[in-house]
Amino acid sequence: MYVISIVCVLIAAVTAGGADLESGAGYSVHGIKLRSRSDQQLISELQQSVDLDIWQYGLPEGQDTLVMLSPENRVEVLDELDAKGIEHYLHLADVKQALETHAEEVKQWKQQSRSGGAVPFNDYPRYAEVDAYMESIAAQYPNLVTIVNAGKSFEGRDIKYLKISTTNFADASKPIYFMDAMMHAREWVTTPPTLYSIHRLVENLRDQDKDLLEDVDWIILPIANPDGYEYTHINSSTRMWRKTRSVNPEISENCIGVDPNRNFDTHWNTTGVSPNPCAETFPGNEAFSEPETRIVRDILLEHLDRMQVYMNIHSHGNWVLYGFDNYTLPPNYIHLHLVGASMGSVMDTMKLPQADWYKVGNSAMVFYETSGSAQDYGQLVGVPLSYTLELPGYGYGFLVPPQFIDHINKETWEGIAVTARMARIYHQSGL
Template sequence: MFIKTCLLLLLCGIVSLSAHGYEGYKIYDINARNSFEKQLLLRLANNDDYDFFDMPRSLEAATRVMVQPKDQEAFEQTLQRFSVDYMVLDENMGNTLQQDQLENKSQRLMSQRGADRSISFTAFHRHAEINAYLDELAKAYASRVRVETVGKSYEGRDIKTITISNGDGKSGKNVIFLDAGIHAREWIAPAGALYVIYQLVENFIPNADLLKNYEWVILPVVNPDGYEYTHTDSRMWRKTRKPAGTCKGTDGNRNFDFHWGEVGASSSSCADTYKGQTAFSEPETQIVRDLLLGLTGRGKFYLTLHSYGNYLLYPWGWTSDLPSSWRALDEVAQAGAAAIKSSTGTKYTVGSSTNVLYAAAGGSDDYAFATAKFPISITMELPAGGTGFNPSTAQILPFVTETWTGIKAMAKVVLNKY
């Protein structure tokens, strides 16, 4: 029944391509050589018409931005006026995304026809398929898995968590809480969460030590409305979908009530980093808040998956100051980075959010650490694929297996110390 349902969902959407096709949009890589050029890019990033994919502090890393056709001439002239080096990474993002979408639909169709389990890591799955997978696990592994609908999104989609244990019946265990998909376009993040679920549930025996004295609570898609919108209408959409001012959506990772709106968040409802009309204005962030507060005392490790950039980040996001316990945070994050480097050679940068990237208040990691009292709180930014947010289907499995290596290493440090 599950596979038939997924095939029906797939076939119903097989002919629909994104209404917002990004035809003629260009992706630029900009190599700032000094602090003046970095400041210039920061000023350009204040323009809501430019979609800055990332803005690393390091002069060694390029800044990537997407620009629509009407703004390209002025954008390039500005860079040329100040002799800033740049290259066009993609001349037509619309064509790239259309090819990506067709490939993903093809892979989903093949995986549902021949899968030996109800989820695959050869395609990006829709929200209904993800929820169906959680429900299948709850039925198949009833002694170790509990699935709960913890609330509804603005558009009425069920938001579900899966709680995973070793089935020994002991209550009151400490908890690792993991979420993903706060930002809609970061498809690899929910895929990473699903792979963690797969490892803990379907590959239980080699991972049993991770569940001996801990439960894992995982919310694989925080923002299902935005996530679905990226599949059906606008692939690079980032926010939620609740109307706000003259536009729609709020940046969920600027909407948490800890130093909300102080820095790195926009008051413009049309901006990708819009902070919301109030802290916790979004039903989706309210759900995460309530889950985190409900775990106060038991919650030891909060991990939120994002993309992209190969970062393991910890508080604070609102200031360059470090919390008094930063060494404990750093130890856990460094363990994850070292495990990944040893396994695949991929390098992750470790540090506080503000000092490694940029200041951004109202994030879930700061809230979990400061208000819900999780002693370890980390944001994991998975690697870039494609032009950044659009990994190919062939990249999914390598990325999520690598991510699991880092998560497992971090979890083991937490299990041994908290």
């Protein structure tokens, strides 16, 4: 598998397909001021027609959309916006420069923090570091923590999660809280809060959080797409990879990977997807074509009887989103909204000046229709509170400087704690 993947790296580097930026030269990020739903719809159409790379979803009169344009599609996209009278501006002129700055910041941070005895949740740890941390927690706290090797990624990496429980998952009166991160490979800031959650529940349980450990069972999957994540660490040209790294020559000789968050079996391959295997939103040749999404599916299905929350963590844009992606609402949408809003508001009480306010809503109603998302699948199969959480980007998009990690960990933890407490109340009430 590794031989194959090395060959594929070379193929990807010499073709225009996928999200390899070569050096990143000529790429820029633009802000777009949305006025209406039809402006949002235009962005959605461009996403499919020119594989527009959306960095941040926007809201009419609320939050600007951020898109990355390439030398190939810049003129077409900007002309289209101008023709429709949609205001736009240059947000980041030189992605290459930003990638280089980011790489240097991460390198320096690692050097400084390693010499200070750093912990992986205050860093952008590699797959092996996350693996070692999880194994070490499981070994140190055998009465509390079970490590589960759920299966292998396309390239053969073990996908592991921790089960944290004071009763070894045997007490059916407790709700289960499942969170996963790093489904989209470039969203580096998503894994640290999952590791920090492990830390707060196991290594550093505080008095005010004892109920969270006593009354809730936890499943924490820090890296759902390890192949993609490791690929983003190769160099600046691969840093923006989003998809899995699966190879399927019957579908495409040159283009690799599937958007895992379009690969779930819920209205699969209907809207918000591209049939082009090179595109960022390619949903795969069938639902659950990817081992990575099958693993998440199996966790959901195995624990459905008492799973109350599924938190699918992404970045960026400060959103708490719930289903369904096709404009219909789950029967419990009022509770979904209430809990999502509770989460957003508690995180907003800690927000940094650079961050946007959290916004909460149905994913289709605040953006536009998509299909095949993890959030929708969780809701569809019966998890009462299934969310997409989009963490802050602080104006840096996916290239959040590591200095922000500590804050994002603490802020996100408070949001997770609120949702866990609400889930416990609902579970006990039979809701």
